[in-house]
Structures are given as structure tokens and as C-alpha cells.
Amino acid sequence: MFKDIVKGWTKHIDFMLLDMVCLEISFLIAYMIRNGVSSILSMPRMYENMLLILLVIDICVVFFSNSYDHIIKRGYLIEFKQIVIHNVWIVLTFIVWLFVIQQSENYSRQIILTMYPISVCIMTVARLSWKRIVRMQRKHRKEDRKLLVVTTTERAEAVVKDLFIPYRDYMIEGIVLYDQERKTGEKIIASIPVCAGKNDLITYIQNNVIDEVFIDLKDNETEVIILMNLLVNMGLTVHVNLLSNNQSLENKRIHPFGNYTVLSASMKFATPRQIVMKRIMDICGAIVGLIFTGIACIIFGPIIKKQSPGPIFFSQERVGRNGRTFKIWKFRTMYPDAEERKKELMAQNKMNGLMFKMDNDPRIFPIGHFLREKSIDELPQFWNVLKGDMSLVGTRPPTMDEYVQYEAHHRKRLAMKPGLTGMWQATGRSDITDFEEVVALDAQYIQEWTIMLDIKILWMTVMSVLKGKGAV
Incomplete structure (x- = not known):
């Protein structure tokens, strides 16, 4: 999946918000220079309205100009020139607005004229400082x-x-x-x-x-x-x-x-708004999920330790978006030698393809069957979601052994972040035995993805777990 190109003035919403703050601060400083510091506490309503009008004017100036065109690449002198021009348009627009509403005689010209140089200075420092931060972030960003x-x-x-x-x-x-x-x-x-x-x-x-x-x-x-x-x-x-x-x-x-x-x-183009909304939903869901994980750990942790001495949690290397590897976390449901015994049980694999699943797996200790049936063993993966390795909804991440056997068309499953649940879990859960059907459903999810589809899949997954229709 590809994040769609951000176009127009909304691409630099951070700089626009920064400029707004600078304008408000500049106006307040100019007002205090004219009327004294203590006067800020008893500012007349007309000047309070002026704070709001300045924000609206700034948005209009940004919308109809190229204030942020190539802003990250611009040098100091070019940036200063653009800031001077930007503030000239704001002041001129404000003056014109005062004449249009026939209120120019009620406002102090000194405040308006003093605000201009202050705004240029503050905005220059703010923009250059923020550009430096953005450049450093891009330079050291690991997720490029x-x-x-x-x-x-x-x-x-x-x-x-x-x-x-x-x-x-x-x-x-x-x-x-x-x-x-x-x-x-x-x-x-x-x-x-x-x-x-x-x-x-x-x-x-x-x-x-x-x-x-x-x-x-x-x-x-x-x-x-x-x-x-x-x-x-x-x-x-x-x-x-x-x-x-x-x-x-x-x-x-x-x-x-x-x-x-x-x-x-x-396979799919996503807008920045969709990406941000999905991440916010992941973070909120992960925080709630980790609360339930803590409760489950208190309840089932001692039982796991008693039935199978060893760690409560199980970690395993998995393959995520476009081949990135990460460590997935679960409540341990199998005896410590489970991975070694997997080779002996491959003949009983009921999946047709590159996944392993069998009925009455002897590697699972008693409480492990319950944890899997209710999908409680998956709860620690909310930590993976919070970290950003996974999403609430996506495609299930393959193991390293499964991934090395992938054919070219299987790789499409990895075009998005892996998820706690996904299309095939919500629609078929453990009843699906053909890996090619899993790939087809995962591809369908990626191609048709929307936030509403994620919400629908989450609801279907919860209903499937509550009705006991199988485990992931």
C-alpha cells in the first residue's frame, strides 16, 4: 500500500499552525507595548475578535499564495523574503478588511504596524528552527x-x-x-x-x-x-x-x-488522513488492549507457570510489512520444546500451503487450549500494535520458515502492516484450510481497505471470538 501524495497547502499544516501561533504572539506583544503588560487581562472584545480574524486571514493568504512552496529546501535568505511577503499580505488584508467593515478608526494603527516587524522576527526564528528539526528527523528516520x-x-x-x-x-x-x-x-x-x-x-x-x-x-x-x-x-x-x-x-x-x-x-493508495486515523485507532485500541492484557496476566500467569514451568510470555520472529522482521509476543500456550516437535507433526498439518495448523495439537498444555479458543493468548500483541510493528487489523504475519517458502504472488500479503486480526480471520477464522484462499482474502482486504472496513472486521472478529467460532 502506498501513502498518496499530499498536495497543496495542506501538505505543510505544521508550518501553517506554527505561523498562526507566531501571529497571535506578535499581536499580544504589540498590544502590551501599546497599552502595558497588565492590559492584556482586560482586553476589549474588539481586540479579542482581532485574534480570530488574524487566523482566518492567515489561512486565506496561505490558500491563495505559495507561502510554503519547497519550504524545506529553501535557504535562509529566501525564507526571510517569503516571511516578509507573507506578513505584508496579512497586514494589508487586515487593513482592507477594517475599511470594508468601516471599523478602522476603532483600532490602534500602532498595534497593527508594531505587530508586523515583531511577527517577521518571531516567524523567522520559528520557521528556521522547525525546518532544522524536520531536516534532522528526515536525515535520521529509520522508517523511510x-x-x-x-x-x-x-x-x-x-x-x-x-x-x-x-x-x-x-x-x-x-x-x-x-x-x-x-x-x-x-x-x-x-x-x-x-x-x-x-x-x-x-x-x-x-x-x-x-x-x-x-x-x-x-x-x-x-x-x-x-x-x-x-x-x-x-x-x-x-x-x-x-x-x-x-x-x-x-x-x-x-x-x-x-x-x-x-x-x-x-495495490492501494491511502491518503495521509487515512494513515493518521488508522494509527490513532491502533494506539487507542492498544492502550485498552494492554489493560486487558494486564488483567489476563494476573489471572492466567500463575496457571501457565504451574502447568508448564517456564516464561509466561512467548516471543517469536515474524515477518511484517514488505519483509521487515519483528518479535511478536503471546501468552505461552505450548510446552518449551514446541518448535522442535513441529517437524514431527508436519504430516498432520491440515492447512494446504505455507501455514501450520492441526487439531488437538499435543504441544499445547491444558490451559493453552482455553487461551487459544478465546484468543486470550493474542492479547500481548497489543504491545506490538502500540510499538507500530503491527496494526489492529491487517494480515497475519508469517513465521520465518513460512516466509522463505513464499512464491512471488504470496508476497502481496505483506503490503500492509500485519494485524491482530484480518479479513480471513473475521470471515472464516480457523475453518479456512487453503493458504491460497488466505492470500486471496488478504489481497482483497488491502485493495478494498478503508477505516470503516477495519471497524467492520474488528466487530466481526469480536463476535467470532464470543461465539467461539475458532481461534486465530
């Missing part, structure tokens, strides 16, 4: 999208140079030279390695964390479309250095990428 570049030997250096722009939110993981069958070890500019050729591209993606692929293969449109469809079907987001549109590709966007204009395709 991992980008794989597919191009030719002739174009490789130029493509990397054009993508290597300042303050980008993606990390170039490597280069695939598509005109070579297999080629690794060589370094392009900025120490970007050549990691694969045409024949081992899919293998490399299978074995590494890759979120997005940038394709630059001029004069080879047929090959690009085939490759694009293959990669999107693996759950990746694909950007193509602009080629003619093709109706067979769904979920397309044309937008800037580095110094290029690209055609991007993905």
Missing part, C-alpha cells in the same frame, strides 16, 4: 520507504543522481541493471550497490525488505508493463519514469518523484 531502482547500465548513474535529492522520504536500497542477466557487487554514485540483474530481480526482492520500485526503462514499454504488473501483484508500489498510460493497470497516479514525473501503481 526502501526503494529499488530498475534501469540499464547506461542510465544507472544519471537515474541515481536524479533520485538522490535532499530531504527525500525514501532510501535507495540498490540498483537492478535490467540489461544484465546477473550482476552484483559494483557500486554506483553515493555507494549505491548493484544488487541484481534481470534474471535474479524477483529473488532479490523475495529475500530483502523492499517497499517500492522505480523503473526507468526507456523504449521498452511492453517489458515495463509486464514487470509493473508482476511487482504490483507482489504487493509493491511501482513508479515508472513516465510512459504512455495503460488501461490494464489499476490504481495509477501521475506525480513528481525525485526529479522525474512518474506513473505510479500500487
Whole structure:
């Protein structure tokens, strides 16, 4: 899944809010200079209204101008110039507004004129300070999208140079030279390695964390479309250095990428608002879930220790979004040697495919059956949700053993964060025995994802657990 491009003035809502605070502070300082510090406590209603009017004017100025265009890249002098112009428009607009409502004689001109230089100074310090913080965050951000570049030997250096722009939110993981069958070890500019050729591209993606692929293969449109469809079907987001549109590709966007204009395709495009809402829902749900986890630990912890000496919690390495690994937590329901005994029981696996599930698993101690039946063993995963490794709703994360057996089309399950529950758990729960059906339901969830769908799945999951229709 790809977070859709943020366009327009809403892209820099943080700077807009910062400017609003600066304007309000500047006005209050100007008012106190004119009337004294103590006068702020008995400010007339007309000046209180002026605080609100300034905010509305600032929003209008931002909306109709390019105040924040390329703001992160702008230097100090250019930024100062933009701030001067921004504040000129605010003051002029306010003066015009006073004349329109015929109230100009009731307001102190000294306050308005004093506010201007104060606002320029405060806003300059605030913007430059915030830009420095944003730049530092981007520089050290670990969750940048991992980008794989597919191009030719002739174009490789130029493509990397054009993508290597300042303050980008993606990390170039490597280069695939598509005109070579297999080629690794060589370094392009900025120490970007050549990691694969045409024949081992899919293998490399299978074995590494890759979120997005940038394709630059001029004069080879047929090959690009085939490759694009293959990669999107693996759950990746694909950007193509602009080629003619093709109706067979769904979920397309044309937008800037580095110094290029690209055609991007993905299983699902999500808006920043949707991403934020999903994360807020995850955090709220995780906090509530951890309260229940604590209660369950007090009740069942001693029973687990008595029936099977060892730790109360069980952790295991799992594979998350686009191949990232993390440690998942559960209440322990199996004897300590469960992983070693799994190989002996593979013949009794009732799942057709790359997951393991069997009836009356002998590795589970008595209370473990109850914990699994009621899905209580899953409660510690709310910690994974709070950390951001998982979401409340997503696709169930495979084990490392399962993941290494994945075919290319299975990888689409990892296009979103894994979840406590998902489409196949809510609709079929443990009754589903065909892994390909699991993959199809997970792909359907990703393609149709909305916040309302998450809420629906959560409700269906709760009902399934309460009715005892099986465990995850």
C-alpha cells in the first residue's frame, strides 16, 4: 500500500499552525507595548475578535499564495523574503478588511504596524528552527520507504543522481541493471550497490525488505508493463519514469518523484488522513488492549507457570510489512520444546500451503487450549500494535520458515502492516484450510481497505471470538 501524495497547502499544516501561533504572539506583544503588560487581562472584545480574524486571514493568504512552496529546501535568505511577503499580505488584508467593515478608526494603527516587524522576527526564528528539526528527523528516520531502482547500465548513474535529492522520504536500497542477466557487487554514485540483474530481480526482492520500485526503462514499454504488473501483484508500489498510460493497470497516479514525473501503481493508495486515523485507532485500541492484557496476566500467569514451568510470555520472529522482521509476543500456550516437535507433526498439518495448523495439537498444555479458543493468548500483541510493528487489523504475519517458502504472488500479503486480526480471520477464522484462499482474502482486504472496513472486521472478529467460532 502506498501513502498518496499530499498536495497543496495542506501538505505543510505544521508550518501553517506554527505561523498562526507566531501571529497571535506578535499581536499580544504589540498590544502590551501599546497599552502595558497588565492590559492584556482586560482586553476589549474588539481586540479579542482581532485574534480570530488574524487566523482566518492567515489561512486565506496561505490558500491563495505559495507561502510554503519547497519550504524545506529553501535557504535562509529566501525564507526571510517569503516571511516578509507573507506578513505584508496579512497586514494589508487586515487593513482592507477594517475599511470594508468601516471599523478602522476603532483600532490602534500602532498595534497593527508594531505587530508586523515583531511577527517577521518571531516567524523567522520559528520557521528556521522547525525546518532544522524536520531536516534532522528526515536525515535520521529509520522508517523511510526502501526503494529499488530498475534501469540499464547506461542510465544507472544519471537515474541515481536524479533520485538522490535532499530531504527525500525514501532510501535507495540498490540498483537492478535490467540489461544484465546477473550482476552484483559494483557500486554506483553515493555507494549505491548493484544488487541484481534481470534474471535474479524477483529473488532479490523475495529475500530483502523492499517497499517500492522505480523503473526507468526507456523504449521498452511492453517489458515495463509486464514487470509493473508482476511487482504490483507482489504487493509493491511501482513508479515508472513516465510512459504512455495503460488501461490494464489499476490504481495509477501521475506525480513528481525525485526529479522525474512518474506513473505510479500500487495495490492501494491511502491518503495521509487515512494513515493518521488508522494509527490513532491502533494506539487507542492498544492502550485498552494492554489493560486487558494486564488483567489476563494476573489471572492466567500463575496457571501457565504451574502447568508448564517456564516464561509466561512467548516471543517469536515474524515477518511484517514488505519483509521487515519483528518479535511478536503471546501468552505461552505450548510446552518449551514446541518448535522442535513441529517437524514431527508436519504430516498432520491440515492447512494446504505455507501455514501450520492441526487439531488437538499435543504441544499445547491444558490451559493453552482455553487461551487459544478465546484468543486470550493474542492479547500481548497489543504491545506490538502500540510499538507500530503491527496494526489492529491487517494480515497475519508469517513465521520465518513460512516466509522463505513464499512464491512471488504470496508476497502481496505483506503490503500492509500485519494485524491482530484480518479479513480471513473475521470471515472464516480457523475453518479456512487453503493458504491460497488466505492470500486471496488478504489481497482483497488491502485493495478494498478503508477505516470503516477495519471497524467492520474488528466487530466481526469480536463476535467470532464470543461465539467461539475458532481461534486465530
